[in-house]
Amino acid sequence: MKKFNKIELNKIIILGFLLIACIFLTYYFHFILKTEVVFTHLFYIPITLAGLWWSCKGIVTAILLAAVLPISHILSPLETPLLAELVRSLMFVGVGMSVGLLNEKRCILEDKLRKYSISLEQRVNERTSEVKELQEKQRAILDSISDAVVVLDKNLNILWTNKISQDQYKSTPGRKCYETFKDAKEPCLDCIARKTFADGLNKSSEEEAIIKDGRHINFIVSCSPIKDSQGEIISVVEIFHDITERKKDQEKLKKYQENLEELVKKRTIELEEKSKKLKSTNLKLRELDQLKSMFIASMSHELRTPLNSIIGFTGIILQGMPGEINEEQKKQLGLVKNSANHLLDLINDVIDISKIEANRVEPYIHEFDFAGLAREVQSYFAIASDKKKLKLSLEAPHTLTVKSDERRTKQILVNFVSNAIKFTDRGEIEIKVIQKDEIVEVSVRDTGIGIKKKDMDKLFKAFGRITTKGRIEEGTGLGLYLSKKIAHLLGGDITAESEFNKGSVFILTLPLKR
Amino acid sequence: MKRILVIEDNETNMYLIGYILRKNGYEVIEARSGEEGIGLSITENPDLILMDIQLPGIDGLEATRKIRESKAGGEIPIIALTSYAMTGDRERALKAGCTGYIEKPINPDTFIDEIKKYL
Numbered sequence: 365m366k367k368f369n370k371i372e373l374n375k376i377i378i379l380g381f382l383l384i385a386c387i388f389l390t391y392y393f394h395f396i397l398k399t400e401v402v403f404t405h406l407f408y409i410p411i412t413l414a415g416l417w418w419s420c421k422g423i424v425t426a427i428l429l430a431a432v433l434p435i436s437h438i439l440s441p442l443e444t445p446l447l448a449e450l451v452r453s454l455m456f457v458g459v460g461m462s463v464g465l466l467n468e469k470r471c472i473l474e475d476k477l478r479k480y481s482i483s484l485e486q487r488v489n490e491r492t493s494e495v496k497e498l499q500e501k502q503r504a505i506l507d508s509i510s511d512a513v514v515v516l517d518k519n520l521n522i523l524w525t526n527k528i529s530q531d532q533y534k535s536t537p538g539r540k541c542y543e544t545f546k547d548a549k550e551p552c553l554d555c556i557a558r559k560t561f562a563d564g565l566n567k568s569s570e571e572e573a574i575i576k577d578g579r580h581i582n583f584i585v586s587c588s589p590i591k592d593s594q595g596e597i598i599s600v601v602e603i604f605h606d607i608t609e610r611k612k613d614q615e616k617l618k619k620y621q622e623n624l625e626e627l628v629k630k631r632t633i634e635l636e637e638k639s640k641k642l643k644s645t646n647l648k649l650r651e652l653d654q655l656k657s658m659f660i661a662s663m664s665h666e667l668r669t670p671l672n673s674i675i676g677f678t679g680i681i682l683q684g685m686p687g688e689i690n691e692e693q694k695k696q697l698g699l700v701k702n703s704a705n706h707l708l709d710l711i712n713d714v715i716d717i718s719k720i721e722a723n724r725v726e727p728y729i730h731e732f733d734f735a736g737l738a739r740e741v742q743s744y745f746a747i748a749s750d751k752k753k754l755k756l757s758l759e760a761p762h763t764l765t766v767k768s769d770e771r772r773t774k775q776i777l778v779n780f781v782s783n784a785i786k787f788t789d790r791g792e793i794e795i796k797v798i799q800k801d802e803i804v805e806v807s808v809r810d811t812g813i814g815i816k817k818k819d820m821d822k823l824f825k826a827f828g829r830i831t832t833k834g835r836i837e838e839g840t841g842l843g844l845y846l847s848k849k850i851a852h853l854l855g856g857d858i859t860a861e862s863e864f865n866k867g868s869v870f871i872l873t874l875p876l877k878r
Numbered sequence: 879m880k881r882i883l884v885i886e887d888n889e890t891n892m893y894l895i896g897y898i899l900r901k902n903g904y905e906v907i908e909a910r911s912g913e914e915g916i917g918l919s920i921t922e923n924p925d926l927i928l929m930d931i932q933l934p935g936i937d938g939l940e941a942t943r944k945i946r947e948s949k950a951g952g953e954i955p956i957i958a959l960t961s962y963a964m965t966g967d968r969e970r971a972l973k974a975g976c977t978g979y980i981e982k983p984i985n986p987d988t989f990i991d992e993i994k995k996y997l
Contacts, residue, residue, distance in 0.1 A: 381918075604937060609947070665932065665961055668982065669888065672888075672890065672891050672894065672984065673890045674983075675985070676983065676984055676986050677894060679987055680897060680901075683987070684900045685898070726966065729967065
């Protein structure tokens with residue numbers, strides 16, 4: 365009986381009254397007035413009300429009132445047709461049922477509607493919260509962008525901003541973009557928003573501004589159109605990327621570059637000066653070199669000139685041309701002549717060495733017969749070797765054409781054989797000429813006193829004379845040194861092998877074609 | 879008697895060469911410079927010319943060329959007196975038209991024999 369709230373109670377009371385009134389009326393008209401008045405139409409009121417209020421349950425009221433009629437007919441003293449009463453009763457029931465059923469249906473529909481309405485509301489709420497969430501997310505994303513983002517309409521009004529835009533530039537929807545970003549009263553001269561509206565293409569440009577708190581900033585604005593489904597541009601979105609730091613760095617870089625250029629200029633000048641100095645030093649060196657050559661040339665000439673007289677005249681006197689000389693005079697003059705010749709040899713050797721060392725020697729390269737040269741040298745020393753009773757043999761091909769400096773090659777050969785004769789007291793000296801591929805090899809082997817192992821490295825050194833007890837020092841001490849230098853000059857080399865007291869071999873190798 | 883023209887600027891050398899030649903029976907004509915030598919080569923028509931390479935004024939090679947150019951001097955054997963020190967002296971001498979060369983300092987023992995080759 366919880367359902368019994370005030371309205372229900374009121375309904376029951378009202379219906380109760382109506383029912384009682386109907387029954388009373390029936391009694392009054394049938395039993396008191398004894399007249400037939402169709403007052404039963406009033407019965408429809410409670411029936412309808414009951415049907416409306418309680419749907420199918422309200423049919424009870426209809427049935428009740430429908431029953432009243434036949435009962436009243438039976439009980440009533442009036443002569444009323446039963447059929448009419450029955451019909452009326454049926455009509456009551458009918459009406460009651462209809463109203464009841466209709467109301468039931470209405471109630472069910474209402475229920476359904478309510479349910480739908482509730483679920484719809486629910487769904488709407490869900491969607492709304494989803495949308496809110498999405499919006500929040502979007503906003504969070506956009507707010508987390510460190511660049512200021514604004515959406516503008518055709519008249520440059522701000523339609524939407526993100527957080528940074530608001531915080532940094534104090535831009536709010538409704539204001540004009542140039543008011544907030546540039547603190548200006550008018551749009552920029554080449555407003556890219558306008559350009560974008562005009563041609564619908566993405567743009568970007570570099571701008572400079574002084575914002576509200578007085579700071580000077582540089583930024584890059586990029587502008588893109590927002591189009592609707594028909595392709596019409598409805599708004600543009602602008603992104604402001606702060607490049608103040610970058611600009612500052614660029615300025616710094618520029619300064620550094622300028623500094624660097626200054627430095628480079630300075631260094632270049634310094635370098636040029638150094639280069640000039642170097643050039644002048646080079647020039648001086650070249651001059652010195654020339655002086656050196658001239659010195660060598662003139663010195664050699666000067667040194668040799670007096671020797672003309674010394675050698676010449678001692679020779680003449682020794683021949684007895686100016687008159688006979690005695691034995692002692694002959695002996696002494698002979699010694700003078702020897703010394704003079706020795707001096708000449710020394711001068712020649714020194715000149716040779718200094719020329720080679722100053723790279724002043726140009727070998728005179730031409731073809732000559734190496735075998736023939738060897739024979740020439742052999743005959744040159746024939747007398748000297750005979751004097752010491754040494755055998756001087758030569759083993760060489762009939763001819764051997766070599767392209768090199770003949771005179772200098774001869775110089776080396778002469779040096780070899782001369783040494784061999786000097787240092788050999790008995791036995792033989794063997795000259796051998798062989799061709800090995802592109803090389804010619806001439807070896808001079810002797811059975812002389814040989815060279816000790818420890819003295820071998822002195823062999824080719826200047827003035828590196830090896831002295832042995834009892835032997836007179838002869839020669840300039842430059843022979844082998846010079847020979848080796850000449851050999852190198854001609855693209856070859858000299859090697860020596862020796863065994864003390866057994867003998868030595870000196871080998872000259874030259875390229876067949878220099 | 880064979881006549882030899884000696885072109886040499888050094889007094890001592892001239893004396894030396896002249897002495898040896900005369901003692902060996904040659905007539906010696908002396909010239910102290912290239913120019914003198916050229917002139918004498920034409921006028922005297924010697925059998926041999928001994929030319930010092932190192933001469934003041936016209937050097938020996940130039941003189942040699944001049945003599946070779948002249949009609950008279952074309953055939954006379956010219957011997958260059960070369961110095962060992964100078965690179966390519968010999969080769970240049972031969973190129974300029976010298977018939978042969980003798981190296982200074984002169985070897986008095988072999989000098990005459992060497993000259994005889996050209997006479």
